[in-house]
Amino acid sequence: MTNSHAFHNQKTLTLADEEYLTVTEGRIRIRIAVVLFVIMLLIAIIRLAEISVFSSDAHQSDLPQAIKISRADLTDRNGELLATTLETYSLYAEPRRVWNPAETAAKLTDLRGHLNRAKLQNKLEMDRSFVWLERGLTPKERQAVFDLGLPGLAFRKEPKRVYPRENLASHMVGFTNVDMQGVAGAERAFDAELTSDNAPSLALSLDLRVQYALTDELAKAREKFKAYDANGVVMDIRTGEIIAMASVPNFNPNNPDTTSPETLFNHAAMSTYDLGSVFKPLTMAMALEDNVADQVELFEVQKPYKVRNKFIRDDHPSDGPLNMTGVLSESSNRGTAMIAQRIGAERQQHHLRNLGLLTRVEYELAESAKPQVQSRWGEMTTVTVSYGHGLSVSPLALTAAIGGMLNDGIYVTPTVRKHSVASPENGRRVFRSEVSRDMVDMMRTVVTDGTGRKANIPGYGVMGKTGTAEKPSAQGGYDETRLVTSFVAAFPHSAPRYAMIVTLDEPKAIEGTHGYATAGWNAAPTAGNVIRRIGPILPGARDTSQYAQVAAEGTP
Amino acid sequence: MSVSYSGSRRAARRVSWFLLFLIGVALTVTLYFVKTHAQSAKRDVRVLTQALSAEEEAIRVLRAELAYLENPARLAELNEQHLKLKSTTPEQERDVGDIETSFPLPEGEAK
Numbered sequence A: 001m002t003n004s005h006a007f008h009n010q011k012t013l014t015l016a017d018e019e020y021l022t023v024t025e026g027r028i029r030i031r032i033a034v035v036l037f038v039i040m041l042l043i044a045i046i047r048l049a050e051i052s053v054f055s056s057d058a059h060q061s062d063l064p065q066a067i068k069i070s071r072a073d074l075t076d077r078n079g080e081l082l083a084t085t086l087e088t089y090s091l092y093a094e095p096r097r098v099w100n101p102a103e104t105a106a107k108l109t110d111l112r113g114h115l116n117r118a119k120l121q122n123k124l125e126m127d128r129s130f131v132w133l134e135r136g137l138t139p140k141e142r143q144a145v146f147d148l149g150l151p152g153l154a155f156r157k158e159p160k161r162v163y164p165r166e167n168l169a170s171h172m173v174g175f176t177n178v179d180m181q182g183v184a185g186a187e188r189a190f191d192a193e194l195t196s197d198n199a200p201s202l203a204l205s206l207d208l209r210v211q212y213a214l215t216d217e218l219a220k221a222r223e224k225f226k227a228y229d230a231n232g233v234v235m236d237i238r239t240g241e242i243i244a245m246a247s248v249p250n251f252n253p254n255n256p257d258t259t260s261p262e263t264l265f266n267h268a269a270m271s272t273y274d275l276g277s278v279f280k281p282l283t284m285a286m287a288l289e290d291n292v293a294d295q296v297e298l299f300e301v302q303k304p305y306k307v308r309n310k311f312i313r314d315d316h317p318s319d320g321p322l323n324m325t326g327v328l329s330e331s332s333n334r335g336t337a338m339i340a341q342r343i344g345a346e347r348q349q350h351h352l353r354n355l356g357l358l359t360r361v362e363y364e365l366a367e368s369a370k371p372q373v374q375s376r377w378g379e380m381t382t383v384t385v386s387y388g389h390g391l392s393v394s395p396l397a398l399t400a401a402i403g404g405m406l407n408d409g410i411y412v413t414p415t416v417r418k419h420s421v422a423s424p425e426n427g428r429r430v431f432r433s434e435v436s437r438d439m440v441d442m443m444r445t446v447v448t449d450g451t452g453r454k455a456n457i458p459g460y461g462v463m464g465k466t467g468t469a470e471k472p473s474a475q476g477g478y479d480e481t482r483l484v485t486s487f488v489a490a491f492p493h494s495a496p497r498y499a500m501i502v503t504l505d506e507p508k509a510i511e512g513t514h515g516y517a518t519a520g521w522n523a524a525p526t527a528g529n530v531i532r533r534i535g536p537i538l539p540g541a542r543d544t545s546q547y548a549q550v551a552a553e554g555t556p
Numbered sequence B: 001m002s003v004s005y006s007g008s009r010r011a012a013r014r015v016s017w018f019l020l021f022l023i024g025v026a027l028t029v030t031l032y033f034v035k036t037h038a039q040s041a042k043r044d045v046r047v048l049t050q051a052l053s054a055e056e057e058a059i060r061v062l063r064a065e066l067a068y069l070e071n072p073a074r075l076a077e078l079n080e081q082h083l084k085l086k087s088t089t090p091e092q093e094r095d096v097g098d099i100e101t102s103f104p105l106p107e108g109e110a111k
Helices: A002-008 A018-054 A056-062 A101-111 A117-124 A139-147 A185-189 A191-195 A208-224 A276-289 A324-329 A333-343 A345-354 A379-386 A395-406 A433-449 A523-534 A545-554 B002-069 B072-083 B096-102
Strands: A081-093 A131-137 A153-162 A182-184 A229-236 A242-248 A305-307 A310-312 A410-412 A427-429 A463-472 A478-491 A498-505
Touching (some): A081 A139, A101 A139, A117 A131, A131 A153, A208 A242, A208 A498, A208 B072, A229 A395, A229 A523, A276 A324, A276 A333, A276 A379, A276 A433, A276 A463, A276 A478, A305 A333, A305 A379, A310 A333, A324 A433, A333 A345, A333 A379, A345 A379, A463 A523, A478 A523, A498 A523
Antiparallel strands (some): A081 A153, A229 A242, A410 A427, A463 A478, A478 A498
C-alpha cells in the first residue's frame, strides 16, 4: 500500500518549451501551405497545359471561314450580269411556340397577300417543331414580318438565284429550283461548273444588246402578224457562238412556277418544223459539191413536173427555164426537185448528216430537239426534203447548217459558251471552199433580186432565203391555211460571219401584205429589222466588198 | 567525404529538377499567351472576313439592282418617255472609204 501510495504520489514535472512548440507548429503550417501551394500550382499548370496543348479543336469555330459563293454568276459576252446569287430570308414557324395560329395567319396574310390564310393556319396548327411558311424574302419584306412581333416565327438566311434581266434571254439562261440546282438552260448545262468551290463567273456567248433587239422585233412581228409564236437565232458562224436566241412568248425566270408551261418552251431549239424553201440552198450546195449540176445549166421549170405520179407545184411559176441561181431566187420547187433527183437519196442523207440535220444539235444545253426523219427515204422523200418538206428540224439546227455552208464550207458546232477565237476542233468541212463561195453569191442574189428583197439592208451585204411551209394536217397531208414562215440570213456578203433565222408559227395575212402570209411578207422584213438594229453593234458585220475590190485593184 | 559528396549531388539534382520545373512552367505560360494571342488574332480575322463577306454581299445586291435598272426594255421605255432618242440606222453609217464620195471637198480645194 505504501509503495503503491508512494507511486501514486509521484509528480511528473514537464517543462514546457514554448519556443519549440511554436517552431513545430509553424513548420507544420508552412508544410501544409507548401503542399496546398504545390497542389494549386499543379492544377494551374495542368489546366494551362490542357488549354495550350490539347484544346486546339475546342476553338475550331474561331477559324475564319472562307467566303463561299454557293453559285457563280452568269454574264453575257460583255460581262453584263444575267444571273447572280443573293442572300434572302426564308420565313419558318415553330408551331408549338405559336400562341394563336388563327391570329398569326390573319396578320401574316394581311401583310403577304399572296399567302393562303386557311393553308397557313393549318400549317401553324400542326404538331411539328418546324414548318416552312415562305422562302426568298427580301430584307425589307423580312423586316415587315419581323415588325408584326408574332411569337413562334423566325427566319433563316438562304441563298437565292436572281435574274435581274427578267424575261430577256430567259430560255438561254434557264433557272434553278428552290434548292439552287439548275433545271433549265445554261443553269442546268453548267450546274457542276457553277457550283464548284469559288467558281468564277461564267460568260455566255450571247450579247445582251443583240438579244434584246432580236426579242423585241420577234415580239413586234408576233403581234403584227398574229402568230402563235416567233423565234430566232443569231450565230457567229466562225466560232459557233450563239449571239442571241429567243422564243416569244417567254417567261420570267424569277418566278418560273407562275408562268404557263408553253412560255417555258424554247421553240428555236426545242421545236421542229418542216421549214420549207430555206432548205433549197443546201440542196444547191450538195449538187455543186457532188458535181451533178452547175450554175450554167438551165432547168425547164416552166413545164409541169411529175415525180412518182405527183405534180411538183411552184407558188410563183416561171415563164421560162432557170439556171441554178434563178431556181434559188425564184424559189422553184420543180427546179430543186430536178437537182435533188440527181443527188440521190444516199448522198442527200450523207450531206444532211454532215450538216447535223439528222441528229439533235450537240451543244451544251439540254434544250435541243431531235429532228423528225421519215422512216422510209424513197425518191419522193428525197424530192420533198430538197425543198424543206418531210424532214422537221429545229431553227437552230438549220442556222448552224446554213452557217457551215457559208463559212468556207466548215460547219462549226453551236455553243452557248463565249469563245474569243474559233477553235478548229469544233469545226468540220462539209463543202469545198468553191462551193461555199458560189452559195454566198447565190444567196446574195435572193436578197437583191429574189424573194428576200425586204431584208436587203444597205451596208451589210445580206444574203438569205425565204421559206414558207404548210403545217401537217390532222387529216393527213398539209394544211394550206396553217403556215410556218422562215427567213434564214447571213451577213456580210464580203466575209460571211453571222447567220440568223427568224421563224413565225402560223402568221396571218394583214393589211399591207396583199392577202399573203408567206415568208417574204413577214419573216424577211422581220429579219431585216433585226439586222438593221444589230448590224451597227456587231463587229465585222459591215460589208466591205466594194473596198476590198478597190484595194485588190490598187495592189501592184 | 563520401557523405558530403552524395549530399551535394542530391542538392544539384534538386536544383536541376527545380530549374526544369521552372522552365516547364515558363514554357507552358508562354505557350498559353501565344495561343491566346493567336486565338484573338483569329477572332479578328473572322470579324474582318465577316465584314468582307457582308460588303461583297452588298456589292452583289448593288450589281443586281444596277443590272435590273439597266434592262434594255426599261431603258427603251424611259427613253421613249423622256428623250426620244433613236438607234443609229445603217443609212447613217459610213465607211472610211465612203467619206470622199459622201462629203466631197469644195471645188478648187486641194486634196
